[in-house]
Amino acid sequence: MKKLINEPGNYVDEMLEGLVLANPELALSGQGKRVVQRSAPAGNGKVGIATGGGSGHLPLFCGYVGEGLLDSCAVGNVFEGPNMQSCLEAISAANAGAGVLCLYGNYGGDRMNFDMASEMAEAEGITVRTVLGIDDIASAAPEEADKRRGVAGIVFAYKAAGAKAAAGGSLDEVVEITERTIARTRTIGIGLSPCLIPGAAAPSFEIGETEVEMGIGIHGEAGIWRAAHRSADELVDEMLDRTLAEVPDGADGRVAVLVNGLGATPLDELFILYRRVSQRLTTRQIHIAVPLVGPFVTSMEMAGASISLCFVDDEILSLLRAPATCPFWRVG
Amino acid sequence: MKKLINEPGNYVDEMLEGLVLANPELALSGQGKRVVQRSAPAGNGKVGIATGGGSGHLPLFCGYVGEGLLDSCAVGNVFEGPNMQSCLEAISAANAGAGVLCLYGNYGGDRMNFDMASEMAEAEGITVRTVLGIDDIASAAPEEADKRRGVAGIVFAYKAAGAKAAAGGSLDEVVEITERTIARTRTIGIGLSPCLIPGAAAPSFEIGETEVEMGIGIHGEAGIWRAAHRSADELVDEMLDRTLAEVPDGADGRVAVLVNGLGATPLDELFILYRRVSQRLTTRQIHIAVPLVGPFVTSMEMAGASISLCFVDDEILSLLRAPATCPFWRVG
Amino acid sequence: MAITVAGIEVAVRRVAARMPSIEAELNAADAKLGDGDTGGMLARMAAALADADLSTAGDVGAAFMALARAGAASTGSSLGTLIVASMMTLGRETRDAEQVEWSELGTLVAAVQAAIMQRGKAQLGDKTVVDGLDYLAQGLEGANDADSVRAWATAAVDQALADFRERRSKMGRARTFADRSVGLDDPGMLALKEVVHAIAAV
Amino acid sequence: MAITVAGIEVAVRRVAARMPSIEAELNAADAKLGDGDTGGMLARMAAALADADLSTAGDVGAAFMALARAGAASTGSSLGTLIVASMMTLGRETRDAEQVEWSELGTLVAAVQAAIMQRGKAQLGDKTVVDGLDYLAQGLEGANDADSVRAWATAAVDQALADFRERRSKMGRARTFADRSVGLDDPGMLALKEVVHAIAAV
């Protein structure tokens, strides 16, 4: 696994430099230059939305800062939570006086840093609320849904939260729609090959030459099973069976779908997966109201994919369809 | 190299099915369903733009069909020219009475098929002109520039041609601006790892575990040298030196830049490359008027990248900035 | 007897019937110098040509044109496209002819060779199907009946392979492996040999 | 003598000075059970803490808070974040104290352990730095002077490692490798041992 990099220790900082050079609508801020924010902050008493997480998942997390989406992002090293200082700086950057929602994936390190930063921000007079992405159904049983990890489905939550805040929603309203979107979102991933943390001697996990792993996490966390590789259609069928076994209350037969690539998997393969998703959902009389196909949440050069279903209602759907723009995604 | 596919023989057809299911603004047509065209053709006497090529390069080729860009695309099997029948169908689909520009990369198979199809289309009364992408500076010496292969730089030609046609340009005008854009575009690629044609027993080329190849083509065609892997900055410096050794007449110090990922290379690495590109061009007092970073032209799961410079003039620049939308790219 | 629509139909069927036994060999030859698909492509194309409806073709020219159309929808590979171009050339050259004498076959092959060189830009000596066609056209000179066509054609394509084996490829994908190509058969020439032998078989 | 701002400064410097000789060992331990960065992270953090300006810290509590701030900007890793949380806890617990008696150290460590458990959700017995802190807090009970603190503390962290080596990890990244973890030291506990030994060294 070769990489196009310089000093591994500079990986994140050089990536961020390039990101903002190529996208002048984004800016770096903070003591360690580990906060990505809008160059022209929304201001105007809008509810702020801050996110954060480890690097290695582009476009996640910092790529979703933009109009109708997020206000700021605290950027950690590869697969490592952002430090507390940058979480605090991200919260401050997102703050326009109407409170800040911290919306990020449910990982220990990220939580600890954001929680401490939130306490500090509260001490500085900023109202902070937290909602965690917990969409990975492979990471814990339904009874322990709050222990689940956050993966690609967080994109739906970003979109709904961002649209609600842009429309002038209050912090309570933004929190409510975000929680509702997450409660209605389910993701499951499959992995074919590992990825390598820059500078590490070897990948921190391996997948056999003829194997596939069902339920793998976006850092290679162990999934549900690892077995002989099989056809795309068979994999999709099982992924959908598992997701549809947990249809949330209030689902009305409409979904937003994200067929997400983990990195090395070509777009062609994502469309082959999407074809089957569409066929199977149609058979089950589920209507795809929003189709998304592409690398939205990656794990560097990992090969694999995930399928996310967000069981929309009228409000979520209209928020998912509201105009938004960030470097990697444009809606409306 | 594992893939998320079904029967290898169905790879392209299933991919196309998924593509149009996920992107209803695109439609499949033709006897073999190997033409991608706009669901709502532009019509209105607009000059048509048809492209085509082998599969395995998404978003290229068919992903650039859309408003302000292309009208149709003939789709071949992986790394194989589109058949003559679908070339003819693509030309017909693009035809709205004002003539059709066939704009595709300079590869033997593609040329033979498009040439024969063009003759047939002409026999049916359609005015057809051809412009070939020849931006890969590693594929032939400057004196034989017309023997060069077309790679990622064709995206600039698509954009300029599409904008000119959308603005009501005549076939002659569209041909002229396309030729001018291509004459001012230079690309060079680097490769780190090979890709596998679906169903093939092994990749058709290999790159050693510690090697990098300078000047590799998008099907793995041999480049300029293959040697020990080195830092991203060093690679960028050599790539820019080679590209800037061929500054076209009329260049005025402004460029559009595309740092393109070949597939498996993460976005992070593309931004690390872009950072250096930006630094070096700034040092040489070249202004980046349009920065593009991402996987625009890929080779399935190949790891690597390419850098394209388009030495713009006022007209090219305004065409590159004109509104356009296709499934993978939105401008304006 | 001479070349007729019915005879073309038989020839096309013979090639299709031969494919299963040579597909792997052709793929293997192409795997060494190209992308390993010559056999698979040819099998697909042969099936498409054998499926083409020649019953409405009133003359030899129309039959070749019908084959060209069928082939045009079956592949976009270089060799396949050149075969389509060949069929179109044959169709033009034999337009309205109810039958074509055996003695004219060499001239027709030469016309095909010229057309292919124009389309594909290969030169004589580049070690491609063009060189096979060159040997074939020359070998057919003076062949006036089915038997001599059969004998001389098969001998010519065999000879072409033998003469070129130790040379370097200068065209198509094999060019990338020019050095490696010494000692190996060009897949296109090999395909031509197999096709000629299949048609010539009694 | 007791714990003072000057003493804290010495301790922090001792840890930073010890890092080069233990960084690789900690990375290696983490590579077996996690992502192999415990040593690198701790080295970065120790340097940041040693660089912190404690000259304006008027009391022990302020010194710990200054260390917390410096640490907070240096890492987002789990152990690093827990260390920051520890410094904040110590800062709160010793607010305005010009010095802290040795006899209070065990209680402070227990407070740190409680804070870390609340932040990180690890339980006693999960084989994390929490268990090391538990042994340390208990080992310091009754230690009233520098010498006994030194002796008992190092003994406690050594004992924790020995007692837990054959158990399974139930928290953090190592959880993924629960089975593999038997027979291996938890990187966080190992780091605690090295830090305690570094500070205790005379």
Ligand SMILES: Nc1ncnc2c1ncn2[C@@H]1O[C@H](COP(=O)(O)OP(=O)(O)O)[C@@H](O)[C@H]1O
């Ligand atoms: N430009 C050309 N001119 C003449 N013959 C060619 C040309 N390109 C390829 N060929 C012939 O086609 C053969 C390869 O056929 P095939 O495998 O079907 O093509 P592809 O390279 O598209 O996979 C070569 O061995 C050669 O004989």
Ligand SMILES: Nc1ncnc2c1ncn2[C@@H]1O[C@H](COP(=O)(O)OP(=O)(O)O)[C@@H](O)[C@H]1O
């Ligand atoms: N939630 C937690 N609670 C207590 N200790 C933890 C927790 N998570 C990790 N640790 C400790 O941190 C150590 C790993 O530290 P480090 O390598 O810096 O973290 P990371 O896993 O973020 O790379 C573990 O060995 C363990 O002792």
Ligand SMILES: [Mg+2]
């Ligand atoms: Mg770590």
Ligand SMILES: [Mg+2]
């Ligand atoms: Mg081929």
Ligand SMILES: [Mg+2]
């Ligand atoms: Mg081939």
Ligand SMILES: [Mg+2]
């Ligand atoms: Mg670690």
